[in-house]
Amino acid sequence: MMVILRACIICVVLLASGCGGGGSGGGSTETGIRLLHAAIDAPPLELVLESESPTLLSTTRFLEPGVYAPVNKGPLLLRIRPVLRQTAAVPDLQFEIAASERRTVLIYGDTAALGLRTTLLTDRATEIPSGQAAVRLIDGVTVASALRLEIGSAPISVRAPFGTASDYVMLPAGEVSFRIEREADRRLLGSGSFLASPGQSYSIFAAGEMEYFTQFRILNDS
């Protein structure tokens, strides 16, 4: 288990386009949606924009850092289906997306007793103070009712119940060190560090199954 934890220290920082300078609102102005796949026993999933002629927005594997697919503002009807299958993996999602907004569809749970579930997240923090960055935790880890993210040596701590994201926390831009624990027993899931740019929003995306296999990825939400 320690080896797995050590492996988790290797962070993948995805630097999205539009690295803004200081101040709030850094990042792309493109309206977009991405799929994050946290279900360890589920096959790759397709995110499809339903309409008269459905459009495949993305295909995402377990733990893969999903990329934002551009969409038009307005009402959306999304279907998530396993690759090479026509039947939906979960109930369709219907919602409205505003101009320049970015959303994440988190798929989590399993294909057995829990079932696959979805949560729609709103990405990018608003009003990031100058010289700061925003960080949150996305919890897709089964066998843990909640995870806790501790940031820095005098830790700022946030919690994310299973299948949700914590609020963004603001912290000075620069190197961010963190650890992720199962809230119930403070069992370490992983730790690491990454470089946060001013004005940017980041998600630490944790997925898998506690006691079996868990990892995390660091995503740029901007």
Added chain:
Amino acid sequence: MKRALCLIASFFLYGTAATAQDSLLADVNGDGQVRILAFGDSITFGVGDRLPPGAFVLSIPFTDVEGGYPERLETLLQLPVDNEGVPGEEVTLGGYLRFPQLLTRSSADTVILLEGLNDAFWRRSPDDVRRSFQRMINVSRALGRQVVLATLPIPCCNRLGSRLFGGVYSGDITSLAQQNGIALADVERAWRSTCSDINSCDLLNLPEGLHPNTRGYDVIAQVFASTLLGVNIFAADGAVLLEQALGLSEGSVIVRPDEEAPQS
């Protein structure tokens, strides 16, 4: 090392497969060595490998072991192949559970998975088998490894009772390979094309009917080698292409093309 480089070069000459297979013999982790991990049960471990075709074998102790297909694959490819077979293991119980820790410790670039006939014996739910394989695929990819799935040898004779579920699992394994975009070593297909009689297959120890004999292990190793090199071993010229790719003498590859499969 020279032979390994030739092999990789020959892959590009003979490879007919998709991009997904291009990196199956690549040094994915950049440690300067291409390494393969063979994961499975007694058939990976090599149980029954001492026994030639024609021997009368009712049962085989787990201690009666030679190198099985991993050792042959190592010789064919001139690359290290770690044998991680556990006799008697079911993929739905011990198999998927021991996999993450094993792979995390391993420096293998490519993992090959051949397991399921013990699950077939106990008639485990095909859904559970599929989920177990999907877990291992997801773990492999999360750790940055290449994966090769394998369909199962077709049991017969005293183990005929495992055939139905083994066939169902093989169908699901094929479907999983397609769904995940990963390579498939079709051992079941090789059994169909190469056994002289599928109901009394000369690739198995008989009448035991589960564990391959020396010839059966040759077949499995050749199927894996062809998959890793991107050679379609079931094509009319598949055996010749594999022999050329591996620098083997004519007639060394014994897997038959589909068109020569005996009708049964």
